Amino acid sequence: xxxxxxxxxxxxxxxxxxxxxxxxxxxLAVDDLTLEIAKGELVAFxxxxxxxxxxxxxxxxxxxxxxxxxxxxxxxxxxxxxPYQRDMxxxxxSYALFPHMNVARNVAFGLEMRKVPRGEIAQRVxxxxxxVRLTGREQRRxxxxxxxxxxxxxxxxxxxxxxxxxxxxxxxxxxxxKLRDEMxxxxxxxxxxxxxxxxxxTHDQVEALTMCDRIAVMHQGRLEQLGTPEDLYxxxxxxxxxxxxxxxxxxxxxxxGDTVETGGxxxxxxxxxxxxxxxMMRPHRIVLGEAGCVSADGRAVNRMTGCVIRTVYAGDxxxxxxxxxxxxxxxxxxxxxxxxxxxxxxxVTLSFLARDTxxxxxxx
Amino acid sequence: xxxxxxxxxxPKNAGRVQxxxxxxxxxxxxxxxxxxxxxxxxxxxxxxxxxxGTGALLGGFTTETWTTVLQDMFxxxxxxxxxxxxxVITVLTLVTSYPIALYLHRSRGSWRNVLLVLVISxxxxxxxxxxxxxxxxxxxxxxxxxxxMFFGMTSPIRLVxxxxxxxxxLTEILMPYMILALLAGFGHxxxxxEEAALTLGATPFTVFRRIILPLSLPGIALGSxxxxxxxxxxxxxxxxxxxxxxxxxxxxxxxxxxxxxxWPVAATLSGVILIIFGTAxxxxxxxxxxxx
Ligand SMILES: Nc1ncnc2c1ncn2[C@@H]1O[C@H](COP(=O)(O)OP(=O)(O)OP(=O)(O)O)[C@@H](O)[C@H]1O
Ligand SMILES: [Mg+2]
Numbered sequence: 292x293x294x295x296x297x298x299x300x301x302x303x304x305x306x307x308x309x310x311x312x313x314x315x316x317x318x319l320a321v322d323d324l325t326l327e328i329a330k331g332e333l334v335a336f337x338x339x340x341x342x343x344x345x346x347x348x349x350x351x352x353x354x355x356x357x358x359x360x361x362x363x364x365x366x367x368x369x370x371x372x373x374p375y376q377r378d379m380x381x382x383x384x385s386y387a388l389f390p391h392m393n394v395a396r397n398v399a400f401g402l403e404m405r406k407v408p409r410g411e412i413a414q415r416v417x418x419x420x421x422x423v424r425l426t427g428r429e430q431r432r433x434x435x436x437x438x439x440x441x442x443x444x445x446x447x448x449x450x451x452x453x454x455x456x457x458x459x460x461x462x463x464x465x466x467x468x469k470l471r472d473e474m475x476x477x478x479x480x481x482x483x484x485x486x487x488x489x490x491x492x493t494h495d496q497v498e499a500l501t502m503c504d505r506i507a508v509m510h511q512g513r514l515e516q517l518g519t520p521e522d523l524y525x526x527x528x529x530x531x532x533x534x535x536x537x538x539x540x541x542x543x544x545x546x547x548g549d550t551v552e553t554g555g556x557x558x559x560x561x562x563x564x565x566x567x568x569x570x571m572m573r574p575h576r577i578v579l580g581e582a583g584c585v586s587a588d589g590r591a592v593n594r595m596t597g598c599v600i601r602t603v604y605a606g607d608x609x610x611x612x613x614x615x616x617x618x619x620x621x622x623x624x625x626x627x628x629x630x631x632x633x634x635x636x637x638x639v640t641l642s643f644l645a646r647d648t649x650x651x652x653x654x655x
Numbered sequence: 656x657x658x659x660x661x662x663x664x665x666p667k668n669a670g671r672v673q674x675x676x677x678x679x680x681x682x683x684x685x686x687x688x689x690x691x692x693x694x695x696x697x698x699x700x701x702x703x704x705x706x707x708g709t710g711a712l713l714g715g716f717t718t719e720t721w722t723t724v725l726q727d728m729f730x731x732x733x734x735x736x737x738x739x740x741x742x743v744i745t746v747l748t749l750v751t752s753y754p755i756a757l758y759l760h761r762s763r764g765s766w767r768n769v770l771l772v773l774v775i776s777x778x779x780x781x782x783x784x785x786x787x788x789x790x791x792x793x794x795x796x797x798x799x800x801x802x803x804m805f806f807g808m809t810s811p812i813r814l815v816x817x818x819x820x821x822x823x824x825l826t827e828i829l830m831p832y833m834i835l836a837l838l839a840g841f842g843h844x845x846x847x848x849e850e851a852a853l854t855l856g857a858t859p860f861t862v863f864r865r866i867i868l869p870l871s872l873p874g875i876a877l878g879s880x881x882x883x884x885x886x887x888x889x890x891x892x893x894x895x896x897x898x899x900x901x902x903x904x905x906x907x908x909x910x911x912x913x914x915x916x917x918w919p920v921a922a923t924l925s926g927v928i929l930i931i932f933g934t935a936x937x938x939x940x941x942x943x944x945x946x947x
Contacts, residue, residue, distance in 0.1 A: 354854070374850070375855075375858050391870055400852065400865075
């Protein structure tokens with residue numbers, strides 16, 4: 292991975308979650324979560340709503356007792372250590388600002404707890420507030436700020452104490468696109484400069500892919516896959532990961548060796564499989580047009596013709612749905628400004644490489 | 656009442672002020688004018704009248720009662736004593752009720768309902784009954800002293816028919832009010848803010864001091880105001896538990912009005928109580944303004 296800044300030391304597990312579990316009366320919020328994170332690494336927790344991301348962070352911070360399992364930081368078992376002795380900063384999903392304190396006092400709170408000298412507190416508070424672009428609003432109470440501004444105060448309050456571990460629970464969910472971009476860069480920059488090991492909860496996959504060293508995809512309380520953004524995107528371990536990270540076409544079929552019969556089509560796939568499967572392919576790996584994709588090294592190419600049933604102009608890309616035999620396949624082409632939109636009703640040729648297919652056993 | 660409601664609905668008030676608001680406020684305005692403002696005004700008028708030794712009012716206007724009352728050491732003592740006792744009772748009520756209210760605020764579901772009923776249930780009994788209950792518990796032959804004597808104490812401690820008894824009894828009697836007022840004022844308490852403070856390195860004690868306490872100040876202020884007012888004006892409990900040895904404003908007013916038939920003095924002392932209430936209310940609004 293080509294990323295700037297101090298590379299996380301991969302040799303040593305700084306933060307270890309071992310078979311962490313949280314059972315509520317009727318739900319298993321987190322199930323057997325095992326994870327090793329290196330010092331200075333930024334790991335995203337990615338998953339749909341209710342998959343146990345917040346619960347995992349709360350157990351890490353010591354706010355929710357784990358039903359089972361261990362949390363180890365630098366070889367020290369923290370499972371039963373109270374939150375105020377853990378040296379972890381947390382940005383809460385619901386901000387959790389102190390309503391009776393103004394912005395500056397909110398940000399200063401953690402430094403006061405750490406007995407930082409007054410002069411240094413004042414200086415660091417000013418810096419932190421500037422970092423989140425809230426200079427001039429130091430004297431406001433949280434109730435006098437917009438949702439996005441409150442979220443940035445929460446961010447500043449956690450960043451300013453420079454803890455050894457930072458836990459972000461969807462810290463940018465309420466910001467506009469531009470501010471979110473800026474904050475991503477700032478968080479990444481601080482995190483790398485100070486070498487703070489961080490966990491970043493999000494359900495925005497772009498955020499996870501672009502700013503994190505590794506991504507843990509969670510589903511129904513379980514860890515589905517932990518890997519680099521590239522691992523996740525190119526080599527998703529499960530059908531869930533493939534469909535959650537990036538867009539995919541998803542076709543059910545029956546595999547026989549390296550071909551899958553699906554809805555009147557016979558697809559060449561990568562690897563060999565048997566029985567009921569789902570085949571997935573990314574819409575933008577499918578090439579539209581007569582020329583089709585070239586496979587210089589003679590690798591298998593799937594080629595088929597279909598009828599365009601829908602076309603969407605989405606700025607950078609053009610998305611089309613093509614009916615091929617009994618299936619509908621979504622295709623995405625980058626918009627180079629030259630070509631016209633595929634007309635609805637037109638007959639087109641699709642092609643994609645066998646190695647761009649992802650095949651998973653069908654869920655029972 | 657229906658007549659009031661009807662006249663309130665008449666459209667003659669329809670001006671810039673919302674007629675609906677006026678219509679809704681009119682009944683209670685009339686009730687409090689008739690039931691509260693008029694009697695209080697009457698009381699104040701009474702305090703400026705002369706009376707014979709027999710209690711017959713002579714009419715006229717004099718500030719004599721006020722000047723005597725405010726210059727008499729006995730009455731000044733009485734006023735200060737009443738204020739001090741009520742403050743002590745308020746503080747004790749607050750200290751004993753706060754943990755209960757906080758626990759109640761945090762409990763959920765049916766357990767919370769059970770606790771709430773338990774807290775409110777003393778209000779279903781009259782204060783007189785509860786006061787007699789305290790006499791039974793605290794007297795020389797009561798549960799507390801018997802237990803202490805059983806464990807070898809030679810003579811009983813005087814726990815009732817003195818100031819101690821009044822303070823104990825009133826504290827317990829006022830606790831439900833305090834708890835309800837605290838609960839009503841705990842709206843700003845925020846579990847997440849407490850958790851945030853913990854992650855920022857605050858110990859549970861610091862969380863209490865820096866987060867919970869400031870956020871529960873509205874409740875504390877409301878409960879304290881309510882209990883102070885109730886303590887100053889409470890009459891039956893000091894009368895019974897004081898055993899005639901405890902002199903407070905409310906009991907003195909009773910004695911002056913019913914026993915000595917000196918209505919102007921009783922009215923003046925009532926005026927003093929009103930002034931005390933006004934001052935307490937002023938403190939309360941000041942406090943609320945400073946925290947909110
Ligand atoms: N206090 C609780 N009592 C009972 N169940 C809970 C509690 N907190 C969370 N859960 C359940 O645990 C599961 C995981 O919740 P969690 O808050 O960790 O989800 P999440 O991944 O953070 O979701 P989101 O993206 O919506 O924030 C959910 O099914 C939720 O209903
Ligand atoms: Mg969450």
